[in-house]
Amino acid sequence: MTDLHRLSIREISEGLAAAKFSSRELTEHYLKRIAKIDPQVRSYVTVTNEVALAQADAADALRQAGQATALTGIPVAHKDIFCTQGIKTSAGSKMLDNFISPYDATVVAQGKNAGLVTLGKVNMDEFAMGSTSESSFYGATKNPWALDHVPGGSSGGSAAVVAADLAPFATGTDTGGSIRQPASFCGLTGLKPTYGRVSRYGIIAYASSLDQAGPMARSAEDCAYLMNVMAGHDAKDSTSMDKAVEDYVANLNATTLKGLRIGIPKQYFNVAGLDAAVKARVEESLKKLEELGAVLVEIDLNMTESYVPTYYLIAPAEASSNLSRYDGVRYGYRAENPQDILDLYKRSRSEGFGAEVQRRILIGTYALSAGYYDAYYVKAQKVRRLIQQDFLKAFEQVDVIAAPTAPTTAYKIGASLDPVEMYLGDIYTIAVNLAGLPAISAPVGFDQDHLPVGLQLIGNYWSESQLLSVVHQYQQATNWHTQRAAIAEENA
Numbered sequence: 001m002t003d004l005h006r007l008s009i010r011e012i013s014e015g016l017a018a019a020k021f022s023s024r025e026l027t028e029h030y031l032k033r034i035a036k037i038d039p040q041v042r043s044y045v046t047v048t049n050e051v052a053l054a055q056a057d058a059a060d061a062l063r064q065a066g067q068a069t070a071l072t073g074i075p076v077a078h079k080d081i082f083c084t085q086g087i088k089t090s091a092g093s094k095m096l097d098n099f100i101s102p103y104d105a106t107v108v109a110q111g112k113n114a115g116l117v118t119l120g121k122v123n124m125d126e127f128a129m130g131s132t133s134e135s136s137f138y139g140a141t142k143n144p145w146a147l148d149h150v151p152g153g154s155s156g157g158s159a160a161v162v163a164a165d166l167a168p169f170a171t172g173t174d175t176g177g178s179i180r181q182p183a184s185f186c187g188l189t190g191l192k193p194t195y196g197r198v199s200r201y202g203i204i205a206y207a208s209s210l211d212q213a214g215p216m217a218r219s220a221e222d223c224a225y226l227m228n229v230m231a232g233h234d235a236k237d238s239t240s241m242d243k244a245v246e247d248y249v250a251n252l253n254a255t256t257l258k259g260l261r262i263g264i265p266k267q268y269f270n271v272a273g274l275d276a277a278v279k280a281r282v283e284e285s286l287k288k289l290e291e292l293g294a295v296l297v298e299i300d301l302n303m304t305e306s307y308v309p310t311y312y313l314i315a316p317a318e319a320s321s322n323l324s325r326y327d328g329v330r331y332g333y334r335a336e337n338p339q340d341i342l343d344l345y346k347r348s349r350s351e352g353f354g355a356e357v358q359r360r361i362l363i364g365t366y367a368l369s370a371g372y373y374d375a376y377y378v379k380a381q382k383v384r385r386l387i388q389q390d391f392l393k394a395f396e397q398v399d400v401i402a403a404p405t406a407p408t409t410a411y412k413i414g415a416s417l418d419p420v421e422m423y424l425g426d427i428y429t430i431a432v433n434l435a436g437l438p439a440i441s442a443p444v445g446f447d448q449d450h451l452p453v454g455l456q457l458i459g460n461y462w463s464e465s466q467l468l469s470v471v472h473q474y475q476q477a478t479n480w481h482t483q484r485a486a487i488a489e490e491n492a
């Protein structure tokens with residue numbers, strides 16, 4: 001079969017169950033595509049050929065023995081922020097270029113238990129700080145829709161592999177939009193779950209109170225399959241929630257659009273910098289949802305102007321604390337010939353971290369320093385609470401909230417946005433992390449350059465099932481999610 005990469009997860013699962021093809025054939029098919037096409041996209045940091053084939057054979061053996069589950073033998077790509085035992089885990093940084101994790105992240109372990117086959121580890125902004133994947137030590141990943149554009153970030157590699165059909169689905173992490181924005185830039189569906197739904201154990205930390213992992217795939221249905229594997233309580237993560245996991249696949253039709261109240265925040269559609277084509281596509285998608293039975297309700301989210309400043313204090317503050325462990329002593333990059341211990345610290349960190357990471361460590365350390373802690377960090381935490389309350393008030397009126405995922409489509413590679421310009425691009429995604437809410441991005445069309453546009457739906461706590469279901473209903477009635485970039489049509 002030459003078109004195995006065109007199958008949805010459900011079709012792959014059914015094909016494997018009916019012995020139309022084996023996991024070995026499927027895995028070889030993807031590895032061949034990666035070898036041929038990834039030199040153009042540059043999405044994989046590490047391709048794990050041998051591990052993948054061994055896992056595929058093991059999956060086929062399990063199936064022979066009648067012990068396969070729905071996902072046994074299906075390949076996946078992991079963002080290079082998830083620790084993988086025996087395989088390099090770089091977080092896109094020179095600091096961890098030599099780091100081989102001695103253990104698996106819980107998400108990776110759960111994937112293995114379900115029989116997923118690891119194709120490799122994919123590129124990302126250094127330590128997940130960024131919106132373009134250009135800050136990676138390994139260089140920029142290309143957007144499969146237009147190779148001179150970025151795939152978004154920080155989970156840009158995860159988005160690019162799926163959009164170029166170099167993996168059927170991928171894991172990502174989202175601290176301030178890093179699942180949703182690359183999904184939007186690459187025409188995919190991506191879910192950022194409620195904080196605490198997916199274990200953070202073994203995920204290289206950026207900002208611990210905001211980080212959350214989730215699935216990236218073509219459709220809500222494909223995301224639901226991966227979410228079934230990723231979600232769950234983990235005793236190894238004290239912030240993971242001990243709450244029963246729903247069957248996201250079984251629930252895909254559980255929510256009806258008839259009467260679903262969708263909140264439209266006035267402030268969101270008046271943001272300076274909201275691209276006209278993005279606005280138009282999002283409004284068209286809302287119209288479609290209305291046709292399908294949803295009711296649009298105008299709402300207020302009065303804290304909108306505070307999102308960027310609040311996030312860009314809290315996230316760097318937590319990052320400065322999390323990244324203090326990279327000192328050249330314990331693990332990771334170590335400067336050569338240090339003169340003394342201070343020289344070792346200074347040079348290991350100056351040489352091992354890139355510019356954006358250093359900038360955030362500086363901002364965060366400043367905001368946490370004795371003289372400024374109350375004025376900046378404590379103040380930001382108070383505003384964070386107000387942002388959360390703003391959302392909770394809105395959810396008294398509506399079931400979900402709609403927004404663009406990002407104000408623009410994908411930037412050109414090297415567009416050299418200054419940092420503040422880049423931060424402003426996070427306006428629609430970061431408040432969700434500050435409040436700990438779940439949100440999903442789904443493709444809803446293209447701009448004049450045929451670059452994908454994403455619609456974001458934000459739900460109340462623990463409403464992952466509902467969000468997936470709403471997008472699934474929309475995708476049953478539209479075909480944006482089935483469109484493929486030209487490069488994905490190439491055969492290996």
Ligand code: GLN
Pocket residue numbers: 128129130131153154173174175176177178179206315426
């Ligand atoms: N772009 C945001 C940042 O740079 C979000 C990144 C993320 O979600 N990891 O912090």
